[in-house]
Amino acid sequence: MTELIRQTAAEMAAALAAGTTTSVELTQAHLDRIAAVDGAVHAYLHVDAEGALAQAAASDARRSDGKPAGDLDGVPIAVKDVLATQGLPTTCGSKILEGWIPPYDATVVAKLKAAGLPILGKTNMDEFAMGSSTEHSAYGPTHNPWDLDRIPGGSGGGSAAAVAAFQAPFALGTDTGGSIRQPGAVTGTVGVKPTYGGVSRYGLVALANSLDQVGPVTRTVLDSALLHELIGGHDPRDSTSVDAPVPGLVAAATQGAQGDLSGLKVGVIKELGGEAQGNEGWQQGVQQRFTESVDHLVAMGAEVVEVSCPSFVHALAAYYLILPAEASSNLAKFDAMRYGLRVFPEGVDSPSAEEVMRASRDAGFGDEVKRRIILGTYALSSGYYDAYYGQAQKVRTLISRDFEAAFGQADVLLSPTAPTTAFKLGEKLDDPIAMYLNDLATIPANLAGVPGISLPSGLADEDGLPAGVQMLAPALADDRLYRVGAALEVALIEKWGGPLLDRAPSLTGDAS
Numbered sequence: 001m002t003e004l005i006r007q008t009a010a011e012m013a014a015a016l017a018a019g020t021t022t023s024v025e026l027t028q029a030h031l032d033r034i035a036a037v038d039g040a041v042h043a044y045l046h047v048d049a050e051g052a053l054a055q056a057a058a059s060d061a062r063r064s065d066g067k068p069a070g071d072l073d074g075v076p077i078a079v080k081d082v083l084a085t086q087g088l089p090t091t092c093g094s095k096i097l098e099g100w101i102p103p104y105d106a107t108v109v110a111k112l113k114a115a116g117l118p119i120l121g122k123t124n125m126d127e128f129a130m131g132s133s134t135e136h137s138a139y140g141p142t143h144n145p146w147d148l149d150r151i152p153g154g155s156g157g158g159s160a161a162a163v164a165a166f167q168a169p170f171a172l173g174t175d176t177g178g179s180i181r182q183p184g185a186v187t188g189t190v191g192v193k194p195t196y197g198g199v200s201r202y203g204l205v206a207l208a209n210s211l212d213q214v215g216p217v218t219r220t221v222l223d224s225a226l227l228h229e230l231i232g233g234h235d236p237r238d239s240t241s242v243d244a245p246v247p248g249l250v251a252a253a254t255q256g257a258q259g260d261l262s263g264l265k266v267g268v269i270k271e272l273g274g275e276a277q278g279n280e281g282w283q284q285g286v287q288q289r290f291t292e293s294v295d296h297l298v299a300m301g302a303e304v305v306e307v308s309c310p311s312f313v314h315a316l317a318a319y320y321l322i323l324p325a326e327a328s329s330n331l332a333k334f335d336a337m338r339y340g341l342r343v344f345p346e347g348v349d350s351p352s353a354e355e356v357m358r359a360s361r362d363a364g365f366g367d368e369v370k371r372r373i374i375l376g377t378y379a380l381s382s383g384y385y386d387a388y389y390g391q392a393q394k395v396r397t398l399i400s401r402d403f404e405a406a407f408g409q410a411d412v413l414l415s416p417t418a419p420t421t422a423f424k425l426g427e428k429l430d431d432p433i434a435m436y437l438n439d440l441a442t443i444p445a446n447l448a449g450v451p452g453i454s455l456p457s458g459l460a461d462e463d464g465l466p467a468g469v470q471m472l473a474p475a476l477a478d479d480r481l482y483r484v485g486a487a488l489e490v491a492l493i494e495k496w497g498g499p500l501l502d503r504a505p506s507l508t509g510d511a512s
Contacts, residue, residue, distance in 0.1 A: 004029045009075050009169040009223040016063065016074045023056035023063075023074030027118045030076050034120070034167045037507045042142050043152075043162035045081050046089050047121035052076060055118035062116065072226060073116030078168035080159050081122040082129055083214070084203040085109050092205050093125040093137040093155075096334050096341045096364025106203020107238065108172060108214050108231040115230055120168055123158030127366045128331065129176055129207045131155050132438040134183075135429050136368045143425070144187060146465055146504050150422040153183025153438075159217040160187040165507060170218040170227055174204060176211045177319055178418075178442025181454035184217065185417035185468025188456045188500045190485075192216050192224045193442075195475045196449030197242035199228075200235035208326035209240070211319075211446045219501060221455060221486040222257070225249040228478070244476060252479035256486030262301035264484065267410030268294060270308040272441045283420040285460025286467040290416045293457045293469045296491040297414075297484070307409050309402035312444050314395045319443045320436060321392035324376030331373060336360035371432065400448045407474045412484050415441045417454040417468030445472050453481040455489055456500045466500060 004026060007015065015021045031049050038044055059074035068074070079085060082092050084102035086109075091097045105113065112119065126136040134142040134157030142157040144150040145165040152161040156173035160183035163171050173180040175193035184191025192215045199214045206212055216227040232246035273282075273290055298304055335357045336342040345351050345359040365373070379388040406413055418438055428434040445452040450472055457469040469488070473480040493499060 002029050005033050005166045005169070007169070008220050009072065009218065010220070010226060012075045012169055013072050023059040023118060024053060026074065027052050027056040027076045027120070030120055030168060037165055038167060040143060040148055040507055041145055041161050041165050041167070042140055043123055043158045043165060043167055044078070044121045045091060045093070045124050045139055045158070048088055048119060051088070052118040052120050055113075055116070059116045059118065069114065069116035070230070072230060074118070075169060076118045076120050077112060078120050078123050078159060078162045078171035079109060079112075080156050080171065080173050081125055082174055082205050083109055083172060084205070085119065085122065088119075088122060090122065090205070091139070092129070093127040093139065094364065094366070094369070095138045096360070098341060100340060104203065107200035107235045109203065111231050123156070123162055123171060125158050126155035127369050128205070128327070129155040129174060129179055130327070130368045130372055132178070132182060132435050133428070134158060135425060136366055138366055141425055144422050145507055146188065147422065148507070150424050150465070151186070152422070153186045155179040156217065157183050160184055160189050160191065163187075163189050163217050163219055164501060164504070170216060170223050172231070173215060173217045175213050175215055175446065176207050177323065177446050178439040180215045180217060181442050181452055181468070181470060182418045182438060184454040186422035186466060188466035188504065190218045190221055190224050190456070191454045192228060192481070193445060193452045194228060194232065195242065195451045195478055197240050198246070198451070198476070198478065199232050200238045200241050202235055202237040206330045208323045209330070210326060211323060213446070219499070221453070221482060221489045222250070222253045224453070225253040225482045242476070247476070247479040249479055249482045252482040253486040256483035257490050259300050259487050259490055261297060261484065261487055264302045264412070265410040266294070266297050266302045266304045266484070267307035267406055267413045268304060269312065269406070269413050269415045270306050271310065271312045272415035282416070283460060283462065285462045286416050286418070286420060289457035289460065289467040290469055293488060293492070294414065296488055300487055300491065305410055307406040307413065309399070309406055309444070311395060311398035311402045315399055315444045315447060316436060316440055318392040318395035318399070319439070319447060320375070321379050321388050322396065322447070324372040325379045325389050326376070328373045328376030328380065331369070334361065334364065340364065368432070396447045399444050403444070403448045403450055403474075411473070412480050413472040415470050417441060417470040421460045421463055421465035421467055441470060450475050451478045451481055453485050455485050456492070458492065458496065458500070459503070
């Protein structure tokens with residue numbers, strides 16, 4: 001494997017600025033890597049080699065003229081296939097959108113292009129972001145680069161696997177209940193869910209409007225800060241966008257890397273890693289690495305306290321009423337009348353619009369999507385709205401209050417990102433409840449709209465697979481995550497003797 005693709009995005013940007021490499025060289029190196037290993041990983045649904053190289057050549061021309069579009073100009077990137085990309089397919093991992101090419105760019109994609117980042121392609125995902133393993137993609141599962149028989153997390157497993165397998169230096173993902181952070185934990189990458197509304201959702205094919213958030217998928221905290229600053233900020237086209245400046249994320253990461261956390265209070269969430277330790281469902285190796293992460297923070301001067309968020313035990317149940325309700329409404333637009341798949345029912349000479357719609361949705365949606373549409377429609381139906389959806393929204397309020405109280409005691413909150421390391425492909429595919437439990441620790445942040453980051457905490461002793469530690473901060477205090485995350489990252493890399501991904505086994509088909 002060429003050392004060029006093992007550099008961080010920040011190192012690539014520095015090399016471009018120094019003239020020691022070109023964007024075309026970087027982009028071609030990643031395209032070669034994709035060609036070598038993606039047959040085994042299946043991180044990408046669509047690779048735009050021609051377009052990426054053209055964008056790279058334009059970047060090199062700007063640098064030759066002394067007019068780069070920004071610090072990251074020329075660094076290639078991958079994009080989750082739930083974000084609209086003009087001229088490229090956007091399928092959301094679903095047959096119902098197979099071949100759909102948007103006539104416009106999502107705001108975050110437009111920002112990438114304006115900043116000169118060549119787009120390598122679109123990454124695989126659970127259909128319409130419904131899943132925790134990327135096994136629900138209509139185009140086949142993505143495989144974890146650490147063990148090709150295991151899942152890469154979900155719904156954004158394609159983005160996480162692409163970054164972990166050095167098929168892209170960083171990527172965009174979306175996080176509705178942990179779909180950036182949980183894949184980060186099981187692939188040994190860094191994943192950030194920004195404050196709700198801190199990054200535009202315009203052009204994101206919505207799963208659940210009140211929960212979805214676009215964010216970075218990277219190999220380092222600094223790379224996440226660089227990408228987050230680029231895509232963040234107010235967007236008048238998004239009615240949920242927060243009209244507030246993006247805090248100094250790169251500065252916070254740089255400060256944190258100095259390793260001094262004196263005066264910082266870290267709250268360990270009792271329900272997600274405090275008293276929960278040793279309880280059924282929490283893998284011992286994950287808990288061990290989490291405890292070590294807490295010890296590192298203490299060694300850097302942080303004060304650790306335990307905080308209780310009692311409503312968190314109801315978060316999973318509330319989420320799986322709110323999300324399906326919003327999803328059933330959002331997916332109603334896929335009616336075979338305007339765009340997407342259109343299937344005519346067999347044996348019907350002159351089918352009605354309703355019959356065509358029924359046949360198309362039956363053929364175009366997978367089992368998990370159908371399951372959630374049915375659940376959401378039921379929860380919103382007459383006679384059940386108050387009993388289910390209304391009650392779930394009340395629990396959501398209680399969770400927000402728990403966060404408010406916890407942040408009164410601590411600057412950031414800490415928990416394991418996911419209860420276990422990556423499980424085997426197919427292991428939980430037929431057990432939806434077991435699959436949903438993977439998001440136990442990540443869901444509360446989406447319900448409350450607060451930001452979160454997951455970074456690798458080490459390898460679990462039982463299986464040698466990556467585990468993750470999650471940090472949460474108050475809304476609009478994303479910079480705290482980068483300060484604490486960067487400090488912990490430095491300490492952990494020193495303990496490991498280098499980046500965790502350097503210890504990943506070689507991939508099948510690796511040309512190295």
